[in-house]
Amino acid sequence: MSSLPSLTRLHRPLVWFAASMGALALISAVGILVDDRILVGVPIWTKPFKFSVSFVAYALSLAWMLSLLPRGRRVGWWAGTVVVVASAAEMVLITLQVIRGKQSHFNHATPFDDAVFQIMGATVVILWLGALVIAALLLRARILDRAMAWAVRLSSLIALAGAAVGFLMVRPTPEQLADDNAPISGAHAVGVPDGGPSMPLTGWASNGGDLRIAHFFGMHALQLLPLLLIVLAALAPRFARLADERVRLRLTLTAAAAYAATFVLLTWQALRGQALLAPDGVTLAGAGAIALLGAAATALSLRGARGASPSPSPTPASPSAPTPAPHPSQEFTP
Structure with a gap:
């Protein structure tokens, strides 16, 4: 099996999320150029730019990993979708705070800012758990050779x-502890x-x-x-x-x-x-x-x-001998 599956087998919500993050990265790059606001020492649109670029790679890699599953695809689809929802929620909150001109992380200045940061923390936990489910499914998948299994x-x-x-x-x-x-x-x-x-x-x-x-x-x-x-x-x-x-x-x-x-x-x-x-x-x-x-x-x-061992030459089959059918698990061998 090719390690690059057909596009039709990729997890569509993750692919669409990656595309949306690519669009947000472009918007954020424009924001860095045209918006002169500075937040915590950097252009205010720097955070959504970094996060969106990171999520492009993250989402596409998970979409590929899910495409390798011969079994448990329904569970994998839901886990990937949970990752998308949690990641999208985090990016909405980060972008919202940028628009408001407020810091998204560690901000407890107002009840609203505190709630935003608490929700972001919850989305990170949910995202991690979704990725853990995907990793568990891949560990059990028979398509993985030992190298890929250990990589996962x-x-x-x-x-x-x-x-x-x-x-x-x-x-x-220490400075923050000194100020109640x-x-x-x-x-x-x-x-x-x-x-x-x-x-x-x-x-x-x-x-x-x-x-x-x-x-x-x-x-x-x-x-x-x-x-x-x-x-x-x-x-x-x-x-x-x-x-x-x-x-x-x-x-x-x-x-x-x-x-x-x-x-x-x-x-x-x-x-x-x-x-x-x-x-x-x-x-x-x-x-x-x-x-x-x-x-x-x-x-x-x-x-x-010194290289892969040469495969033995196949013995010509007798005209009357039927060709054995491949075992089902061989169809999923990478």
Whole structure:
């Protein structure tokens, strides 16, 4: 089976949601150019732009994952639809606050702002649970080879850890704790206030730590690791070693380990109040160790696999012998 299914098998609500997020990304990009309002140190339309671009990749990857299901498609369809509804609700609230000129995250200034933030928190939990159901369905699907199965399992765990970083953001800062009437409770940055010098487009703090970096990186493991398997499968006809399932499995485990280690390093760097582009010697040493170990593990994964074993030549069938029908499960073999 091709890893790129027919468009008719993709989850339509997710595809339409991805299209709507693409349109919102364009609207937000125009807003960044023409709307001169600044919120928390960045153009006010930056947040919906970042979120909509992220949701395009997220929705399309889930639509592809659901297309792989030979069974449980009804449950998968509903789980994907729940993800769409929760994600759409979050984006409506974020855009509403942009139009109002108000901060959407951590804002408790008024009862309405507090309600908006609380609802957004609920949508994130619902979205995560929907994605968890989809991952569980894929884990049980017989279409998955071992490499894809482990990619789904490990990416789900890393994404869960990435989501958990969000809980660190809602903690009030020492300055906020000192003010009982602080309208904002929580922060993205560590060691510096939100709204200071930031990186272009992302808005991540450039003068201190920022937990959004690890949060973003960890959450998108859910898409990036399975996409790695698609790339490996696409390259298999040109590189014989990748046709070996064992090689793809070893490469998957290597990539997942390197990804998880990088996620931990990014979280640790942010918690120490260190900017992403200003790493100290310890952070650089950690990054170098991940790179060296990852390269060594990749080389070992490829070593010893000289290519796929040649298939034995089929024995000519007797004219009177009927051709056996394929087993139903073989029809879903990727």
